[in-house]
Amino acid sequence: MQGQVRDDDADAVAQLLELARDIFGTPVAALTRATGATRHHVEQTASSLDPHATVRLLADTDLDTCRLVVDVVRPDGEPDGRIVGVHHEPVETLGSRQQEALHVVAALVAGVLHHRERRRVEHDDRVASLDALLAGHGRLTVVQPIVDLRAGQVVGAEALSRFTGPEGAARRPEQVFGDARSAGVGVQLEQAAIASALPLLREVPAGAYLSVNASAEALLDERTHELLLSGHPERLVVEITEHDPVPDYDALTAATAALRAHGVRIAVDDAGAGFASLQHVLHLTPDVVKLDTAFVRGIDVDPARRAVARALVGFASELGSTMVAEGVERAGELTVLRDLGVECGQGYLLGRPTASPAWGERGSDTTTVVLSRHPEHEEPPHPVG
Secondary structure, rough: OHHHHHHOHHHHHHHHHHHHHHHHHHOOEEEOOOOOOOOOOOEEEOOOOOHHHHHHHHHOOOOOOOEEEEEOOOOOOOEEEEEEEEEEOOOOOOOHHHHHHHHHHHHHHHHHHHHHHHHHHHHHHHOOOHHHOOOOOOEEEEEEEEOOOOOEEEEEEEEEEEOOOOOOOOEEEEHHHHHHHHHOOHHHHHHHHHHHHHHHHHHHOOOEEEEEEEEEHHHOOOHHHHHHHHOOOHEEEEEEEOOOOOHHHHHHHHHHHHOEEEEOOOEEEOOOOHHHHHHHHHHOOOOOOOOHHHOOOOOOHHHHHHHHHHHHHHHHHHHHHHEEEEEOOOOHHHHHHHOOOOOOEEEOOOOOOOOOOOOOOOOOOOHHHOOOOOOOOOOOOOOOO
8 A cells, every 4th residue: 555645745845846937937847757657757737827738738848858957856866856847938048046946946845755755655664564463463462450449359451452563663552553544454453453352351350351442433343243242242341442523323322232232341441531532421321431541640649630530430420330540550549549439440550461461360460469558659569460
């Protein structure tokens, strides 16, 4: 899949070609670049003529012999096209000041083309890796515990995807899923992530649930339903992750109702983070509401965050939803969340994401150790697993 030329790049080149046309003193200035079929493919023009007249003029012009030309040269010194002034009649050569001005314009065009090419290559590299990720190469599924903040028990675990590039460097999940959506395979990657997560249900303590992530678009796909209902749907929670407004809540509500009929519970992720998450809560009446990390971080020292959290806790209580606080990293935050009546929590303080959970096997691995600590103890626990 080739990267698309960004509109702002095309606009920048168009403005520079307009400037070149004024310097040439011709009705048309054209950016030409070599292709496999021709040395002078017209990629973009600036013209004072109507489109039909512009096309005729270019068709009648031998671009090889044009005298009003300035080369476009890449930063590495390689040629990357030409800017040509096109006129009905032969035109005299330009003066030195005009030539100097045109060289400046050509250098600016070269810079735009260079950055466009770099973005295209980077985009294509990311897209090229998607097939491998869909197949599971460079993709790892980990789970992070969700803890009852009163009893100290693991009540669930969220499955999270971790990605590495061909060179082994970590890639941000939101970037990978964004690239997949851009390439038209976003739902397929979400489904692959769900399929990889489901076997981890056997690693979750008996009676606890496994939480998987799905966009509204993925939930409207029949294949997603088949996956979610293939094992133990009564032990699954689906976190709706879409941040954009949903165009058809009736369809989404019907899809979630069909899952709920088989025991699947519905959660809304990142509650309070934006308009979309609150719309999800209002329309879907979720079983679980996850308080966004932004309102948890520093809640013990920020009255504004406490006020938002308190309001959302009350809102969730009215709906009959369980509140889960995300991103709990400090004992002070944990204390305030418990005081506010938040039932469950998730974060590094309570357990790090791991591919090999050992919750409950040893005393040092249990979240009960964390919950029994005195609030002044700010050190996070040893990573779980």
